[in-house]
Amino acid sequence: MIRVLVVDDEALVRSGLRMILEAAGDMVVVGEARDGDEAVSANTRLRPDVVLMDVRMPGTDGLTAGARLMAGPRAPKLIMLTTFDLDEYVHEALRVGAVGFLLKDTPPRDLAAAVRTVAAGHAMLSPTVTKRVISSFADRTPSRAEAARGRLATLTAREEDVIRAVARGLSNAEIGRELKLTEATVKAHVSRVLAKLNLANRVQAAILVHDADLG
Structure with missing residues (x-):
């Protein structure tokens, strides 16, 4: 089973992601976090394989928390979530070690497939969304x-x-x-x-x- 930590400040979003992922049958949501600080703590405690984290959250945002996760002794595979397909924060997240990002309206089947891809050790570098962000925001x-x-x-x-x-x-x-x-x-x-x-x-x-x- 692929162990996933879901991080989002909205409870409804966390609940929806949990339902989608656990319905896939080969993954389990081992925990949820409401902000970046909780995410770092939960990662240490729960040791997920994949962290699915919102970019924009009150307090410690996803970008800051992502950098802390990647610098830690047991860095998970990190996927950033965003509402917008052109989000300058996502490009910086990729620079610090995230393996890709998903839009929050990603179809359930694609969401589960993306988590499997990342858990298997492959970066989510598609010729579509991820590459478009790289092209748009690379300095x-x-x-x-x-x-x-x-x-x-x-x-x-x-x-x-x-x-x-x-x-x-x-x-x-x-x-x-x-x-x-x-x-x-x-x-x-x-x-x-x-x-x-x-x-x-x-x-x-x-x-x-x-x-x-x-x-």
């Missing part, structure tokens, strides 16, 4: 772009091919077909690239490529 100043290109210059040609494909939202299998590599080889390349660039996940890799104006 591509000349200095940032130059710094990003400098980091990417440490990669081999093949590694750069792989990270560009990651930035387009392709899965390992899709990258393998495109580059004529086995899925296992692609997985090894991705792991090596993330380690070499000191990146937490594929979403951060995509942001780096976009910052370099190569995506």
Whole structure:
């Protein structure tokens, strides 16, 4: 069972998310929190696999709490929730280590599928909503772009091919077909690239490529 912590300041929203997730059959909501402080405390106590957290909450908001969760000794997989599909806070959340975000009106089936994807260790980098947010709010100043290109210059040609494909939202299998590599080889390349660039996940890799104006 996938253990999920739901964080939202509205009780009705928390209740709805609980019903949707537990109806999926392979996940259980182990706790709820009303703000960021409660979320950090509940994460320590309950050790969920996935934290589903609202971006905007009174008191400690989701962005601040998300940074604290990612910096902790046992960081969960973090998905941010937002009412708006263009929310500047979401882009910053991706930078601190969240693996994606969902709109609150996401269909129940897609919500459950997203939690499964994240729990399995995959970033929620789709060519649609998540990538649109990255494109809309990435700060591509000349200095940032130059710094990003400098980091990417440490990669081999093949590694750069792989990270560009990651930035387009392709899965390992899709990258393998495109580059004529086995899925296992692609997985090894991705792991090596993330380690070499000191990146937490594929979403951060995509942001780096976009910052370099190569995506």
